[in-house]
Amino acid sequence: MTTLPPHKTPLVLIAGHWLGSWAWDAVTQELDAAGWRPAPMTLPGLDPEDPDRTTRSLADQVAAIERLSEHLGVSRTEPAVIVAHSGANAPVSVFIDRHPDLVRRVVWVDSGPMASGSAFAADLPDGVVELPLPPFDQLAGQASIEGLSDADLERFRDRAVTQPASLLRDPVVLHDEARRRVPTTLVCCSFPSAQVMELARGGHPMFAPVAELERVDVVDLPTGHWPMWSRPGDLARVIADAAARQ
Template sequence: MTTMTNSPTIVLIAGHWLGAWAWDAVLEHLTTDHARAIAMTLPGLDEHDPARATKTLDDQVAAIEDVIGRARTSDDQPVILVAHSGANAPVSLVLDRHPELVHRVVWVDSGPVSAGGAFAPDLPEAVYELPLPPFDVLAEQASLEGLSAEDLEQFRAKAVPEPGPVLRQPVELANDARRTVPTTLVCCSIPSAQLLELARAGHPMFAEVANLEHLDVIDLPTGHWPMWSRPRDLAEVIGSVVSRAG
């Protein structure tokens, strides 16, 4: 068997409350037609880990770095990170610390975090973990468009509470080279034109986008969880990005 050392590895990282399972429908299409794909569960989101609620962003960064290290069988082995939603914090830190290890980053209804940003900086220290909220509350924060009753049932059944330390920890960034990593934004719940306008206006959630040196944008209109609402289309988008990046 011959190993293609230049064939890219795609590392899929889901957002809050989610593990590798969230990508199952996307992987059905990616693994058949495109480069090798690995879905990972971040530390703190493994329901079988008794210490999961103590995990930090640094623990998550270390886990991503470990996956990248195992995926890179040679110095020119391309690794493409696909980060959804709240995975943006640890992935932003990986890009800051090791931009040379990432061939491209694909943000799925997400984007890079600005220096000092934290998801919930005012979350009291007494809050051990944050469970998935009721869907009517969640819908006020992120679009549930395109999700079936079955999707929501699976989400509720498999969701793991987000560790408090991950939500409180600020993202400390120091390396401007993170902005040179080629980047694709897959815009789902917010159209790309609106997102780029917000970035140019300095909106705190999107300001870092304006600083990226190599940026592509792709619109995939749906809700905030396209891996369930449009899995085949998302797989095709990721595959096309990988093909162009190769």
């Protein structure tokens, strides 16, 4: 890992569906030890203590990232590094669109930017209020669980928060072309970077926005979809190295 004196740049860590700030515990420990300033957060809708969490919106999540950024002292002269895993790509895509000058670099962890007008699951029936973490044999058909121990899976099951369906239906709406100029690191875990870039250049709906980015570094970290548990030390090093880049 890059060894630096205490680094003023905040690293905002945002995990995907069913997860809160706790998902980054092992990564945060590594970054703390290296002198970085990690700031893991729990998005609205994923706080089990919030009585209104099932009604939270994408706008609420973006506003929460804005509040945390203000709390951390993020500014045009002291921008943050945003680390977004998996389904955190919706609020992070909007945040970058609104505040490209507040983001020094975005690190997508087995994730990537979303296209304007897209939603994770726009066709979910209105009667669906929440989506629970599915059985692991079913989940493995949707996202790789390679590298996760029995203890990892048990903790995942015990701490997962049912995903509000409202957040999956809300479309991402983007306006500012400056978002494409924000330096970007893609951490490719479930798919090798060569395949990701081929899909992006081919216009695959999930990956096409990557081809529109002006400054992209790619890093292969072969493992499953949850590298913060399967390879936390390696992921921390990748994040630190990305954050140290200009």
